[in-house]
Amino acid sequence: MEERPTSAAHDVAALGPVETHGHQAKIDMHHHYCAPQWREWAEHHGLVKREQLPPWAQLDTDAAIGFMDRAGVATAVLKPMLPARYPSSAQLREAINITLQSMIEVANSHPGRFAFYVPLFLDDPDASSWAVRRGLGQLGAVGVNVTANYGGVYLGDPAYDRVFHELNDHHAVVDTHPHNLPGCPPGAMTVPGIPNFMCDFLLDTTRAAVNMISRRTLDRFPDISVILPHAGGFLPSIATRMQALGRFCDPPVDPGAVRDHLQRFYYDTAGPMAPAATLLTQVPADRLLFGTDWPAAPADTVTDFALPALDADPAFTPEQLQGIYHDNALRLIPQLATV
Numbered sequence: 001m002e003e004r005p006t007s008a009a010h011d012v013a014a015l016g017p018v019e020t021h022g023h024q025a026k027i028d029m030h031h032h033y034c035a036p037q038w039r040e041w042a043e044h045h046g047l048v049k050r051e052q053l054p055p056w057a058q059l060d061t062d063a064a065i066g067f068m069d070r071a072g073v074a075t076a077v078l079k080p081m082l083p084a085r086y087p088s089s090a091q092l093r094e095a096i097n098i099t100l101q102s103m104i105e106v107a108n109s110h111p112g113r114f115a116f117y118v119p120l121f122l123d124d125p126d127a128s129s130w131a132v133r134r135g136l137g138q139l140g141a142v143g144v145n146v147t148a149n150y151g152g153v154y155l156g157d158p159a160y161d162r163v164f165h166e167l168n169d170h171h172a173v174v175d176t177h178p179h180n181l182p183g184c185p186p187g188a189m190t191v192p193g194i195p196n197f198m199c200d201f202l203l204d205t206t207r208a209a210v211n212m213i214s215r216r217t218l219d220r221f222p223d224i225s226v227i228l229p230h231a232g233g234f235l236p237s238i239a240t241r242m243q244a245l246g247r248f249c250d251p252p253v254d255p256g257a258v259r260d261h262l263q264r265f266y267y268d269t270a271g272p273m274a275p276a277a278t279l280l281t282q283v284p285a286d287r288l289l290f291g292t293d294w295p296a297a298p299a300d301t302v303t304d305f306a307l308p309a310l311d312a313d314p315a316f317t318p319e320q321l322q323g324i325y326h327d328n329a330l331r332l333i334p335q336l337a338t339v
Helices: 008-013 036-044 061-071 089-109 125-135 158-169 196-214 235-248 255-264 277-282 299-312 318-332 334-338
Strands: 026-033 073-080 114-119 143-147 173-177 225-228 266-268
Touching (some): 026 318, 061 073, 061 299, 073 089, 073 143, 089 114, 125 143, 125 158, 196 225, 196 235, 235 255, 255 277, 318 334
Parallel strands (some): 026 073, 073 114, 143 173, 173 225
């Protein structure tokens, strides 16, 4: 999760009486959520200190609805945040269950406005398998959320094959998100003065994507759909480099596999994303999904910068923008039409 320098008070204030943004009925595929019930439970068990959580993690559903109305977002898919180290698998399951129940309550209280992902911790395969069965099989989640690496073991690694087989059986949407690079202590900056979300997060996503290409993840699990955040990190920019030099990977990567996987991943626009010309040379526009990154990204960053830049990007036609804002998400997750 991006711990950006914003305050809850500032972000709520930013939701003041301004005109809502154009392109109404957007579907936000990258919308962070920290369950208040989880915060209380985790603090009670000594797993977190409330003051150490980013201020935006304190924002409530009313703030979310206000932001969504201002940005023209009809439905947001919640990416759950559970940032703690859990000493046991049982405690991890309890944390996941508390978060799932909270997201269900939010969705039921605001029909049509929210859907949610199941949080998975792939370094605990038993808890992840349980969460897949509970969240996807029983509670109506529209996909799962995973991080790019767990303790330096990146997506695509065979260590995660057991869970990915189950996800493949569910035809699951696998939403990914970066974090600090391996070896970076919690709360530390890799480069002093440069927040990790500025560069490191993009590299973390890129490493995961390249590893999945190298391990032919989408070939081995053809019924999953993988979403890369922040327009795929650096992946679109190094696609040609990977095609030329993939033979030096272990196992070697065929250039055709690079092109194939790039066109099969999905990419969200959270960030804000860079101008799209490079991305569209590698990826069909129907693989792009709208994402705000709120509340990790402050409201004014989304409404005053990211959205105008997306609307004005000369690489997109109006029809493609309609797909990015709404239609592509519905094709990927038809369930969003009935939440």
